Structure formats: C-alpha cells, structure tokens
Amino acid sequence: MRRRRLLSALVGLFIMVAPPALGQTGAPPGAPGINPGYLPADKQGFGTARPIDSPVWFTLGRGGMTETFYPDLSTPASRRLDFVVTDGETFVQRLSDVRVRTEQDRLSYRQIANGRGWTATITYVTDPARASVMIDFELRSHRPLHSYVLYEPTLSAKGVDDQGKSVADALAASDGTAASALVAQPSFSATSTGYLGTSDGWTDLSRNRGLTSLYPQAGPGNLGQTGKLTVDGVRDRNAVLILSYGDNEQNALTAARASAQQRFADVRRSYVQGWNEYLRGLKTPASARRAIYETSLLVLAASEDKRNRGAFIASPSEPWAFGTNQELSPTPGPYHLVWPRDLYQIATALIAAGDMAGANRTVDHLIGVQQPDGHFPQNNTVSGRPYWTSIQLDESALPIVLAWQLDRRDTKTVAMVRRAADFIIGYEQDGFSAPWSQQERWENQSGYSPGTIAATIAGLVCAADMVERSGDAATAQRYRSIADDWAARVESWTVTTNGPHSSQPYYLRLTKDGQPNQGTAYNPGDNYPGTVDQRTQVDPSFLELVRLGVKSPQDATIRNTIAVVDRVLGENTSTGQFWHRFTNDGYGERTDGGPWDIGGARTYGRLWPIFAGERGEYELLAGKAHAAKARLHAMAATANDGMMLPEQVWDREAPSGKRPGTPTTSATPLVWAHAQYVRLAWSIDAGKPVEQPGIVADRYLK
Structure with a gap:
C-alpha cells in the first residue's frame, strides 16, 4: 500500500510540473529577428584542443558558452x-541568470551553477x-525539472543570413559558407528554430515556462535554436x-554524429593530454605561480590559428561597442585580428x-603579410x-627586433x-618625417612618441646587424647612423x-609637432569632451626606451618621468599597483x-595590468628584483575564476559593487597580458628583461 501511494504521489508531481502542450506550427513569426550583438568581453574561459584537426574554439561567459570560432580565429560562428x-x-532560469563558478584545468572548464533548488555542472x-x-x-535537484539548451548561430561572423531547421534529432544551421549541427546524447525530445526576440525558444520559455510552439525551420535571419533535453535532475x-x-550541413552533421559516438570522459582525457604534452616540452620558471603561468602559456598557444600558422589573435572577445555596434565593427572585430605589436x-x-x-x-606570418x-x-x-590601415612605425620596427632575437638569417627574413x-x-606624412608616426602605440594619435621612437631605434640597430652579416656593410652603417x-x-x-x-624634465606621451615645450593642443x-595641452599628457610607454636598451634605468629624465607617471596615472589597489594608459x-x-x-557618453580608461609587467622589467634593470616579483604577483591577482588575465581592472572611480584592482568588462583574456606575465616571470629568473636586444644595449649603454 505504501509503494502504491508513493507511485501515485510521483505521478501527481510529474503532472503538476508538466509544461504546456507542444504544438507543431508553420513558419515562425518575427523575421529576421533582432541582432543583440556579441556577449560581454570578460570571458571566464577560452579553449580549443591542441591538434590542428580541431579548427574550433569556444569562449565562456559568466554563465554558459559565448562565442565559438570556426573555421578560424577571425570568424565567430556563434553568439551563445x-x-x-x-x-x-x-x-x-538560464545558466547566465544565476550564480556560476568557473574552474579550469588545461583549458578544460567546469562551470557550477546554482539555481532555485537545482545545481548544474557543465x-x-x-x-x-x-x-x-x-x-x-x-x-541535480530534489524534484523533477525540465531542461533545455539554447543556441544562437552567427555563421561566418554574421547571423542575419543564417538558415536553420530540425534534421531528425539534430538542429542544423547554415549560411552557404559554413554550417553547424547541434545534437544531444540522449537525443533531444523536441526541437525548434525561430527568430531572436520573437519566436525563439527563450522568448517562449520565459513567457510560458515551457515550449508551446515548435518551429521546424526558419531563416534567413538571426536565429535561436532550442532543444529539449531528457534531463530532469532526479531520474535522468x-x-x-x-x-x-x-563547410556544409552534411559535413557538420557527420562531425556531430562522429563525436557523439565517443565517451565524453575519453574525449576530455585526450584533450587534456594534448595540452600536457605541449607543456612537457617547455620550461617552468621558479618565480611564477604555476597555475597562472601554465594557463598563460596555454592561452598563448590556443590563440594561434590552426589554418594560418603563426597568426595569433589579440583576444577571443569583442569589448563594448566592438561587439554591439555594427557600423563601428562590422565583421570581424579588431580583437579577433593579428597585430604586429601584440605578435x-x-x-x-x-x-x-x-x-x-x-x-x-x-x-613567417609577418613575412607573408608585409606590404x-x-x-x-x-x-x-x-x-x-589587412583590416585597419593606419601606419604605426613601432609595428614595422618590432618585427625586425623579433627576427634578430630569433637569429633568423635566411634570405626571406633578411629581405623582410x-x-x-x-x-x-623613408616614412613621411603630413609634412613630418620619421620617427614621427601616423599613430603611436595606442592607435589614436599622430606625433613623436618616445615608445615608438624606442622601437624604431632598436629596429634599425637590429636591422644593421642582420644586413651586415649578409654582406652589406654600407647599408648597415646607414641604419646605425x-x-x-x-x-x-x-x-x-x-x-x-x-x-x-614637474619642475624637472619629463617625457610626454607624444608631441604633435616635436616641440615639447609648446602647449600644442589636441583632442x-x-x-x-575638449582639447588638452600636450605638456599635460604622460604615458608609461616611455619605458620602452629602457626596456629596449636605448636609455639607462638610472637616467635622470627617466627617473623623474617615473615619479610623474606614478603620481598622474598610478593607483594602488587591493591587488597591486597599476596604471592608466595615458x-x-x-x-x-x-x-x-x-x-x-x-x-x-563620456567614458574612462581604467587600469592596465600589462604596465605592472613592464614596470617589473624596468625594475630588474634598476636592481630592484624584489619589486619586480611584487609586480608579477599583482598581475596574477587580476586573474578571474578561469585564470584569464584582463585588459583592464577597475580604478578608484569604479561603479558601485565593483572593487578596484578586479577585472572590468574589457577584453579578457588579453593575450598580450598573458604574454607579459610569462615574460616577466622568465625575466625575474634571468635577472634582466629577456626581450632586451643585447646589441642595442651594448651600443647605447656601454
């Protein structure tokens, strides 16, 4: 009798929580659907398998998966x-609506979400x-619930032309150039494809607590695809x-069904093993936090495109308007690109x-893209x-320094x-000649920049050495002169x-005209909202002169500028000291x-962790190894749950609820930040900046 009552109670419970009846319908309304843009840029995770046979990457937001990339890292293939x-x-409740914690192991991620009476581990x-x-x-839950998956394709980096449909137990989408297929094991019990904001699954679920309409196909447009899972949190x-x-629907479906034949645990084991093998071939510095250091190395490696080797992007994210403003950033956005400086x-x-x-x-990549x-x-x-086309002289000089550091002597490299x-x-523009540059390091001003000039000097000295070794002493002498x-x-x-x-001399961010004692104004x-006097503008980039070997760390003007920059741009936070760009x-x-x-509206640049790394490299040259170690620790402290390092952290003017020194919604992971962490760690072990070209320092500091 007790068992009969229990069975009756369970049946009643399932009836109580049953969703509205599913209705087969025709064409979904609301074409072409809204374009919400990409999700926030503060990614909690970024992953891909090591082999080039897997040309797909994923990112994670604070709850759930955000952009994926296929077939290359310049091409977002989904929104979420x-x-x-x-x-x-x-x-x-969506995963993205509740509290989520992210854990990371060799670019394999686990997100733990807690909702109303349920816990999900993904x-x-x-x-x-x-x-x-x-x-x-x-x-996992204490009573049976219903679960669904929502997928928004943006094939070929845009969503408005996507077609989607149900194919047996799969959801397929295509745009004529690429295709996606979403399947589940166990199979979906229901599927639907509609237009975002009107007939997609989330619109239906949020209004009705269940799927009330099933649309077999939709498009072209911005699509939302929905699959109902058999998972109830109790029995399943x-x-x-x-x-x-x-590259087409059939190939995407074939790949999905082939992957579905494998045990997830086996795939994850192979995935982790691939990254372990990569790390085993590399060195580990004594000074770094091992978890952050190894994650940084993996982020660097994962940022390399698999079809275009040597092409590393700046970040797998699109911060702020770059992800939402189609006029500013049509496709792809600038962070999904290769920048010679970041490279x-x-x-x-x-x-x-x-x-x-x-x-x-x-x-090799740089040789291929040289104009x-x-x-x-x-x-x-x-x-x-090429995407943006402004001239930045440091981006032409740093590839030379890199080729010298690698001791490249082949004919193609020397010609480059x-x-x-x-x-x-020979560069000239707007009545000025080099080292005046159309844009300096931060991309939005022309002029004479100490950071850019440092790069060009180092580039010419390295070029002189390389061409001289190739037998051209006359050209080498011209470069050195x-x-x-x-x-x-x-x-x-x-x-x-x-x-x-300061009453003492100090370096400016740049001068528009090469006249640093003139109050030349610019916006x-x-x-x-207005213009500034160029004499009021400072920037930590002047330290390139020291780090690249052009100026001594004890130079009086360098030391005075450090004091100025610390006072004008520096802030102490609970995670360490950081600086604004300018x-x-x-x-x-x-x-x-x-x-x-x-x-x-008025916006404000926040604090950049990369400057802690650059300051640490300077401090090594100044004989302050202990201070450099503190900079490394500060950089590590800015990492989020997934150990991703951000472009910016909040400053003392952080909005309510945000703590200074913690990541903003800027580009995360910023690959440059991970590179700076790795390089500072090795520099601390070496006792000096490992990137400093010795031939430059020997020329100007001895």
Whole structure:
C-alpha cells in the first residue's frame, strides 16, 4: 500500500510540473529577428584542443558558452549556447541568470551553477579529432525539472543570413559558407528554430515556462535554436551536447554524429593530454605561480590559428561597442585580428618559455603579410587580409627586433628586415618625417612618441646587424647612423622642461609637432569632451626606451618621468599597483560601468595590468628584483575564476559593487597580458628583461 501511494504521489508531481502542450506550427513569426550583438568581453574561459584537426574554439561567459570560432580565429560562428532549467510553473532560469563558478584545468572548464533548488555542472572541451565542441551537462535537484539548451548561430561572423531547421534529432544551421549541427546524447525530445526576440525558444520559455510552439525551420535571419533535453535532475541527470561545424550541413552533421559516438570522459582525457604534452616540452620558471603561468602559456598557444600558422589573435572577445555596434565593427572585430605589436609580445614570451617553433611561425606570418612598400598592416585577419590601415612605425620596427632575437638569417627574413627598415627611414606624412608616426602605440594619435621612437631605434640597430652579416656593410652603417641620430634627439622631440607636472624634465606621451615645450593642443579622443595641452599628457610607454636598451634605468629624465607617471596615472589597489594608459584616456566604461562606444557618453580608461609587467622589467634593470616579483604577483591577482588575465581592472572611480584592482568588462583574456606575465616571470629568473636586444644595449649603454 505504501509503494502504491508513493507511485501515485510521483505521478501527481510529474503532472503538476508538466509544461504546456507542444504544438507543431508553420513558419515562425518575427523575421529576421533582432541582432543583440556579441556577449560581454570578460570571458571566464577560452579553449580549443591542441591538434590542428580541431579548427574550433569556444569562449565562456559568466554563465554558459559565448562565442565559438570556426573555421578560424577571425570568424565567430556563434553568439551563445545556454541552458535553461524550469519547473514548468513557478520559475524559469538560464545558466547566465544565476550564480556560476568557473574552474579550469588545461583549458578544460567546469562551470557550477546554482539555481532555485537545482545545481548544474557543465564541462567544456573540444574534440581533438574534429570541429566539435563537446559539453557534459549534469543537473541535480530534489524534484523533477525540465531542461533545455539554447543556441544562437552567427555563421561566418554574421547571423542575419543564417538558415536553420530540425534534421531528425539534430538542429542544423547554415549560411552557404559554413554550417553547424547541434545534437544531444540522449537525443533531444523536441526541437525548434525561430527568430531572436520573437519566436525563439527563450522568448517562449520565459513567457510560458515551457515550449508551446515548435518551429521546424526558419531563416534567413538571426536565429535561436532550442532543444529539449531528457534531463530532469532526479531520474535522468546527465546529457552530452555536441556542437559541430563544417563547410556544409552534411559535413557538420557527420562531425556531430562522429563525436557523439565517443565517451565524453575519453574525449576530455585526450584533450587534456594534448595540452600536457605541449607543456612537457617547455620550461617552468621558479618565480611564477604555476597555475597562472601554465594557463598563460596555454592561452598563448590556443590563440594561434590552426589554418594560418603563426597568426595569433589579440583576444577571443569583442569589448563594448566592438561587439554591439555594427557600423563601428562590422565583421570581424579588431580583437579577433593579428597585430604586429601584440605578435611581438606573444613571440618574445614563447621564446622565453622555449617554444621556438611557435615564435618562428610568427616571423613567417609577418613575412607573408608585409606590404609591398615594406610596412606591416596595423592589423590583419588570420588569413592575412589587412583590416585597419593606419601606419604605426613601432609595428614595422618590432618585427625586425623579433627576427634578430630569433637569429633568423635566411634570405626571406633578411629581405623582410631590409624592406621594413627602409620603409621606416623613408616614412613621411603630413609634412613630418620619421620617427614621427601616423599613430603611436595606442592607435589614436599622430606625433613623436618616445615608445615608438624606442622601437624604431632598436629596429634599425637590429636591422644593421642582420644586413651586415649578409654582406652589406654600407647599408648597415646607414641604419646605425640614423638610429644614433634619433637616439640623440629623442629628448628634444618628447621631453618637456616647462610642463605642469614637474619642475624637472619629463617625457610626454607624444608631441604633435616635436616641440615639447609648446602647449600644442589636441583632442585625445575616445569621448573626451575638449582639447588638452600636450605638456599635460604622460604615458608609461616611455619605458620602452629602457626596456629596449636605448636609455639607462638610472637616467635622470627617466627617473623623474617615473615619479610623474606614478603620481598622474598610478593607483594602488587591493591587488597591486597599476596604471592608466595615458592622461585623459577615455577607452573604458562610463561612470556607471556602462560600455564604451564612439561618440556616446563620456567614458574612462581604467587600469592596465600589462604596465605592472613592464614596470617589473624596468625594475630588474634598476636592481630592484624584489619589486619586480611584487609586480608579477599583482598581475596574477587580476586573474578571474578561469585564470584569464584582463585588459583592464577597475580604478578608484569604479561603479558601485565593483572593487578596484578586479577585472572590468574589457577584453579578457588579453593575450598580450598573458604574454607579459610569462615574460616577466622568465625575466625575474634571468635577472634582466629577456626581450632586451643585447646589441642595442651594448651600443647605447656601454
């Protein structure tokens, strides 16, 4: 009798939480659907398998999977994949709506979410043998619930032209160039494809606590695809989701079904083993936090495109307006691109860690994208197509320094170096000549920048050595002569003696005209409302002069500028001391934490962890090893749960609820930040900056 009553109670419970009846319907309304843009850039995770046979990458947000990339790292292929849990009556919650904790092991991630009476554990990897993201979903609750998966494709980096449909127990999408397939094990019990904001599954679920309409196909448009899982949290607690990509629907479905034949545990084991094998071939410094250091190395390696070797992107994220403003950032966004400056940072970190093959591939990529006149694109897609086209002389000089550091002597490399050096020397624009640059390190101002000038001097000295070894002594002498002239004149172009920040000389961010004692006015950009006197503008980039071997760390002007920069740009936080990029920087959030956009409300650049790394390299040269170690610790302290290092952290003007020294919604992971962490760790072990070209320091410091 007791067993009969219990069975009756359970049947009643299932009836109570049953969702509304599913109705087969025709074409979904609301075409083409809204375009919400990409999700916030503060990623908690970034992963891919090590083998090149798996050309797919995923990112994780604070709850659930955000952008995936296929077939390369310049091409977002989805906007999000989220899970929904509901009791069918009183609540409906997405993973992204509840508190989520992220754990990371060799770029395999586990997210633990706690909702209303339920806990979900979701583990993410990619199949090392194919373009499939595999997701293990486990739900535990005290009573039976209903669970769903939501998927938003953006194939070929745009969603408005996607077609989607149910194919047996799979959800397929395509746009004529690429395709995706989403399957589950056990299979979906129901599927639907609609238009975002009107007929997609989340719109239905959020209103009705269940799927009331099933649409077999939709498109073209911005699609939302939904699959109902058999997981109830009590009797059935586990499902595996497979999201696969291909160049057409059939190939995507084939990949998904092939991945589905494997045990998730076996795939994860192979995934982790691939990254363990990579790390075993490299070195580990004594000074670093092992977990952050190894994660940083893996982030660097994962940032390399698999079809275009040597092409490492800046970040697998799209911060602020770059992810939502289609006019500003059509496709792809600038962080999904290769920047010669960032590539230099990445490659020097790889050299320090012992991945010489990876570093050499970056030079091969640079040779392939060098322009006919000798300069390198401001940035380019991983396939080599230039994206933004402004001239930044440091981006033409740093590839030379990198080639020298790798001791590249092959004919192609020497020819690349010669073309780049000749371009730098002959550069003229707007009535100015080199080392004046159309843009400096931070991309939005022309002028004479001490950081850019340091790079060009180092580039010419390294180029001289390389061409001389190839047998051209006359050209080598010309390069050295120009470098010496610029080294002698850098202060006259960029050091003010009558600026407002000190009675002693100090370096400026830049001068528009090479007249540092003139109050030349300019607008610094990024929503700053007026103009500034160039003598008021400082920037930590002047330390490139020391780190690249042009100036002594004991130089009086260098030391005075450090004091000025610390006072004007530095802040102490609970995680360490960090700095703003430059005076009046507007590249950051609004006062309320809202996103940066062009021409919108006033925005404020926050603090950058990379400057802690650069300061630490300077301090090693100044004989302050203990201080350098503190900088390394500060950088590590900015990592989030997934051990991703951010572009920026909050400053003392952080909005309510945000703590200074913790990550903002800026680009995360910033690959440059991970590279800087790796390089500083090795520099501490070496007792000096490992990236400093000895031939430059020998020329100017001895």
